[in-house]
Amino acid sequence: MREITYREALREALREEMLRDETIILLGEDIGRHWHGAFKVTQGLAEEFGNDRVRDTPISENTIIGAAVGAAITGSRPVAEIMFGDLLTLAMDQILNQAAKLRYMFGGQVKVPVVVRAPFGAGVNVAAHHSQSLESLFLKPGLKIAVPSTPYDAKGLLKTAIRDDNPVMFFEHKLCYALKGHVPEENYTIPFGEASIKKEGEDVTIVATMYMVHKSITAAEELDKDGISAEVIDPRTLAPFDKETLLESVEKTGRLVIVEEATKTGGVGAEISAVVCEEAIWALDAPIRRVAAPDTPVPFSPTLEEFYLPNEKKIIDAVKEIVP
Amino acid sequence: MELEKEKLIEIYRKMLEIRRFEEKAFELFGENLVPGTIHLYVGQEAVAVGVCANLRKDDYVQSTHRGHGHCIAKGAQLDKMMAEILGKKTGYCQGKGGSMHITDFSMGILGATGVVGAGIPLAVGAGLSIQLKGTDQVVACFFGDGASNQGAFHEGVNLAAVWKLPVIFVCENNLYAMGTSQSEVMLIEDIADRATGYGIPGVAIDGNDVMAVYEAVHEAGKRARGGHGPTLLECKTYRHKGHSRFDPAKYRPQEEVEKWIKKDPIKRFKTRLIDIGVITEKEAENIDQDVIEVVEAAAKFAIESPFPDPEETLNDVFSIE
Numbered sequence: 001m002r003e004i005t006y007r008e009a010l011r012e013a014l015r016e017e018m019l020r021d022e023t024i025i026l027l028g029e030d031i032g033r034h035w036h037g038a039f040k041v042t043q044g045l046a047e048e049f050g051n052d053r054v055r056d057t058p059i060s061e062n063t064i065i066g067a068a069v070g071a072a073i074t075g076s077r078p079v080a081e082i083m084f085g086d087l088l089t090l091a092m093d094q095i096l097n098q099a100a101k102l103r104y105m106f107g108g109q110v111k112v113p114v115v116v117r118a119p120f121g122a123g124v125n126v127a128a129h130h131s132q133s134l135e136s137l138f139l140k141p142g143l144k145i146a147v148p149s150t151p152y153d154a155k156g157l158l159k160t161a162i163r164d165d166n167p168v169m170f171f172e173h174k175l176c177y178a179l180k181g182h183v184p185e186e187n188y189t190i191p192f193g194e195a196s197i198k199k200e201g202e203d204v205t206i207v208a209t210m211y212m213v214h215k216s217i218t219a220a221e222e223l224d225k226d227g228i229s230a231e232v233i234d235p236r237t238l239a240p241f242d243k244e245t246l247l248e249s250v251e252k253t254g255r256l257v258i259v260e261e262a263t264k265t266g267g268v269g270a271e272i273s274a275v276v277c278e279e280a281i282w283a284l285d286a287p288i289r290r291v292a293a294p295d296t297p298v299p300f301s302p303t304l305e306e307f308y309l310p311n312e313k314k315i316i317d318a319v320k321e322i323v324p
Numbered sequence: 325m326e327l328e329k330e331k332l333i334e335i336y337r338k339m340l341e342i343r344r345f346e347e348k349a350f351e352l353f354g355e356n357l358v359p360g361t362i363h364l365y366v367g368q369e370a371v372a373v374g375v376c377a378n379l380r381k382d383d384y385v386q387s388t389h390r391g392h393g394h395c396i397a398k399g400a401q402l403d404k405m406m407a408e409i410l411g412k413k414t415g416y417c418q419g420k421g422g423s424m425h426i427t428d429f430s431m432g433i434l435g436a437t438g439v440v441g442a443g444i445p446l447a448v449g450a451g452l453s454i455q456l457k458g459t460d461q462v463v464a465c466f467f468g469d470g471a472s473n474q475g476a477f478h479e480g481v482n483l484a485a486v487w488k489l490p491v492i493f494v495c496e497n498n499l500y501a502m503g504t505s506q507s508e509v510m511l512i513e514d515i516a517d518r519a520t521g522y523g524i525p526g527v528a529i530d531g532n533d534v535m536a537v538y539e540a541v542h543e544a545g546k547r548a549r550g551g552h553g554p555t556l557l558e559c560k561t562y563r564h565k566g567h568s569r570f571d572p573a574k575y576r577p578q579e580e581v582e583k584w585i586k587k588d589p590i591k592r593f594k595t596r597l598i599d600i601g602v603i604t605e606k607e608a609e610n611i612d613q614d615v616i617e618v619v620e621a622a623a624k625f626a627i628e629s630p631f632p633d634p635e636e637t638l639n640d641v642f643s644i645e
Binding site for chain 1: 384386415416417418419420421425427428429434435437439442444445446447448449450451452453454456457475476479480482483486487639640641642643645
């Protein structure tokens with residue numbers, strides 16, 4: 001079976017979709033032939049599709065997204081890249097007030113087929129302005145959110161995102177780009193709102209996103225050695241969110257640990273926790289545990305960043321707190 | 325510039341449609357039939373009409389919170405507009421948008437944004453679509469003096485300039501951003517001067533002279549359609565009413581208001597048309613009567629239309645296909 005990296009999988013998705021549909025264009029800072037994107041996802045695409053369809057922009061995040069939205073409502077299908085997820089904050093008006101609301105506010109007159117790609121995540125010592133995980137900010141009506149953790153999911157979800165007629169926030173993780181995994185050569189897409197059970201288990205459900213999926217799988221393998229069988233679920237999209245798979249798992253295991261790299265307060269874990277409390281509290285045999293970053297900005301120094309980030313040990317500890 | 329008689333009369337009629345529509349909307353507001361707020365275009369009619377008289381149906385306009393005039397000038401239907409203002413199901417946005425967001429995509433209106441300046445990047449994106457398709461359409465992007473202080477203005481105009489996108493940036497400088505006068509928030513007199521910073525033409529014109537607006541947009545349109553890029557057009561104008569609702573606009577000196585009322589764009593154009601023999605006083609009166617009837621019918625339609633069902637709140641968050 002063919003193995004490629006997450007970065008290559010994303011590139012394949014972009015390339016295949018651009019070959020399929022010539023209205024698809026890419027916009028972003030240094031995504032073209034000079035640099036190929038800060039994380040090299042767009043390598044070779046400007047060369048293949050030309051500067052008209054792969055456009056280097058000025059450093060103008062608000063207008064990168066705004067122009068992408070404006071192009072989306074007039075017949076193009078843009079994929080905008082924001083170099084670091086932290087910089088999405090510069091474009092919040094265009095994302096939350098425009099992209100997310102235009103269809104609704106105009107009574108369904110328009111479709112907004114735009115994808116915004118951006119990398120999140122710490123672990124590479126680039127401090128507080130290049131390391132955040134801000135996905136919870138985008139849990140708002142009118143936006144879909146994809147958070148792939150593996151090369152297979154990255155490719156299938158990105159193709160689905162590009163074909164969707166709605167705005168999709170597509171969040172990648174810096175530490176995932178170099179990960180290798182099985183990606184078939186044939187064409188496939190992954191529907192939104194379908195979680196992936198990355199490891200089956202009986203005693204506890206671990207729901208995790210992005211790079212934390214990998215930490216959680218490693219933790220679960222360690223827990224196996226202690227006789228604790230953990231099920232690891234990756235929702236793959238936060239909006240729509242696959243409640244069914246999660247609730248079925250929690251009903252089976254009776255225990256839930258939520259792992260996310262973002263800061264704890266107001267995070268995705270809080271929302272998932274609320275869903276389980278509302279709909280399956282009687283299935284729980286123990287309190288829910290959240291493993292997340294502390295409520296601080298991301299620190300720079302390796303010792304600080306290591307302390308900050310959730311890891312296998314923190315996940316194992318959380319599981320052992322609630323599994324007898 | 326010589327225009328045919330029919331075109332001149334059409335321009336006059338469109339300005340009157342805006343004026344009478346706004347007067348009616350304000351009347352209904354006073355009768356408590358308009359939920360929320362309302363931003364009237366009265367006094368600025370020459371801008372929207374002078375711009376849109378240059379546009380084809382397949383050209384785009386990007387509108388603002390003070391957008392009724394843009395929509396009428398681009399060909400939106402008065403009845404569906406008024407119904408939207410009243411929050412009715414028969415309105416353009418089925419009651420989801422209201423006065424600030426009236427839009428008719430079938431007429432090339434890309435939406436009216438309530439966030440000052442936010443339409444500028446959207447218009448740039450529409451220009452990008454046009455360039456990619458290789459057509460000779462244009463986008464007219466309306467915004468105010470206040471919006472020209474937004475970062476979105478800088479980013480958007482610069483991007484359109486550097487990519488030579490077919491956008492006509494139409495700054496309607498009515499001298500006040502809500503209650504704050506231009507001189508309090510910028511040191512320059514002509515916002516058009518900002519064009520220099522982007523390497524594009526900037527033209528300041530009398531925005532109460534519909535023919536001046538028409539001619540300037542004609543030039544900007546030729547440039548845009550020819551692939552030479554955007555123009556920043558500053559139309560100096562004045563809103564006769566306050567910013568919104570019942571704002572008495574006490575922050576404006578009385579002499580200033582009177583000076584601008586004397587420059588009423590509709591009266592000026594009517595005098596000109598009579599002077600050059602395009603219409604008579606009687607014909608002008610007939611046009612006005614006709615417009616008033618159409619506006620009354622639109623108001624009647626809006627008032628008699630049903631409100632949306634409450635459950636419709638949940639529709640159209642996403643396109644489902």
